Amino acid sequence: MKPDATEAQVEEVLDVIRSLGFKPHPMPGATRTAIGVTGNQGAIDPAHFEMLAGVSEAIRVSKPYKLVGRDLKHDDTVVHVGDAEVGGLEPVIIAGPCAVESYEQTMSIAELVASTGVKLFRGGAFKPRTSPYSFQGLGEEGLKILRDVRERFGLRIVTEVLDTETADLVEEYADVMQIGARNMQNFSLLRRVGQARKPVMLKRGMSATLDELLLAAEYIMAEGNYNVILCERGVRTFADHTRNTLDLSIVPAVQHRSHLPIIVDPSHGTGKRHKVIPLGRAAIAAGADGIMVEVHDHPEHALSDGPQALLPDMFRQLVNEVKAIHEVIAEANATLL
Ligand code: PEP
Ligand code: MN
Numbered sequence: 653m654k655p656d657a658t659e660a661q662v663e664e665v666l667d668v669i670r671s672l673g674f675k676p677h678p679m680p681g682a683t684r685t686a687i688g689v690t691g692n693q694g695a696i697d698p699a700h701f702e703m704l705a706g707v708s709e710a711i712r713v714s715k716p717y718k719l720v721g722r723d724l725k726h727d728d729t730v731v732h733v734g735d736a737e738v739g740g741l742e743p744v745i746i747a748g749p750c751a752v753e754s755y756e757q758t759m760s761i762a763e764l765v766a767s768t769g770v771k772l773f774r775g776g777a778f779k780p781r782t783s784p785y786s787f788q789g790l791g792e793e794g795l796k797i798l799r800d801v802r803e804r805f806g807l808r809i810v811t812e813v814l815d816t817e818t819a820d821l822v823e824e825y826a827d828v829m830q831i832g833a834r835n836m837q838n839f840s841l842l843r844r845v846g847q848a849r850k851p852v853m854l855k856r857g858m859s860a861t862l863d864e865l866l867l868a869a870e871y872i873m874a875e876g877n878y879n880v881i882l883c884e885r886g887v888r889t890f891a892d893h894t895r896n897t898l899d900l901s902i903v904p905a906v907q908h909r910s911h912l913p914i915i916v917d918p919s920h921g922t923g924k925r926h927k928v929i930p931l932g933r934a935a936i937a938a939g940a941d942g943i944m945v946e947v948h949d950h951p952e953h954a955l956s957d958g959p960q961a962l963l964p965d966m967f968r969q970l971v972n973e974v975k976a977i978h979e980v981i982a983e984a985n986a987t988l989l
Pocket of ligand 2: 956957
């Protein structure tokens with residue numbers, strides 16, 4: 653649409669798309685609204701739209717993904733979570749334990765996270781574990797603890813939705829619904845969170861290509877949920893000095909093709925706490941919209957992922973460094989302009 657297009661003109665375009673039997677996807681941007689069309693099998697004659705008032709141009713999208721791509725929407729998408737912005741001017745930090753283990757453990761880590769000014773808290777109540785005998789999470793009891801964290805500290809909650817059966821429950825308690833690496837191509841789950849009214853954080857599958865990641869995001873957006881955050885968390889390679897190989901090159905690659913924000917998880921990406929700060933710094937330097945890290949005050953007793961959890965002092969250090977690195981880059985960019 654043209655930058656000055658009115659709401660009525662946008663509505664008119666939506667009506668025309670519906671009358672043709674297709675699904676319209678209006679996505680407001682910083683300068684103008686883009687309207688995606690899905691449901692068509694072949695090409696649609698652009699003449700249907702070009703004549704309508706307020707329309708700037710009708711673009712045929714040739715990529716396998718439509719709604720995710722910059723062809724359709726050039727402006728970066730900013731996902732609002734409470735008063736935090738993912739994809740905005742400031743880098744975002746999501747921090748917390750791997751799993752919600754108990755009321756006391758969660759509150760104590762939440763207090764630490766809140767004291768640094770970080771606004772988003774993570775913690776799994778439903779855990780995808782490699783072994784069926786490992787701690788599987790506290791389930792709804794864990795979600796209630798997370799709700800108390802939001803009430804007590806004002807932190808917004810990022811938590812994983814493991815399956816469609818528990819999606820209603822997670823949607824009720826979460827501020828951001830996380831899709832884990834193992835579920836990146838669970839297409840019924842992607843469709844389900846696409847129907848949710850909460851933002852979704854989609855983690856890259858451990859052997860997923862960039863196109864596969866973007867098409868997984870497309871599943872969510874095709875259902876009408878445009879608040880999607882991508883997350884790089886490392887992929888499987890031959891390297892055995894690290895839990896996964898954190899692929900920071902996907903950050904500029906995503907930004908080239910997609911308007912969606914992308915953050916980086918150096919905790920699962922490396923598996924060892926001494927690597928989390930260096931790779932967290934690097935993620936911000938590479939232009940990521942933020943990082944997600946695991947933190948624990950007693951990692952030796954953690955029920956999952958203790959070895960990769962940052963200790964409180966390390967976490968405070970990383971928060972300061974993220975700010976400092978981001979400032980240096982923003983300043984350098986400003987002098988280039
Ligand atoms: C997590 O972030 O809690 C998690 C399980 O990570 P991943 O899905 O990337 O393995
Ligand atoms: Mn974990």
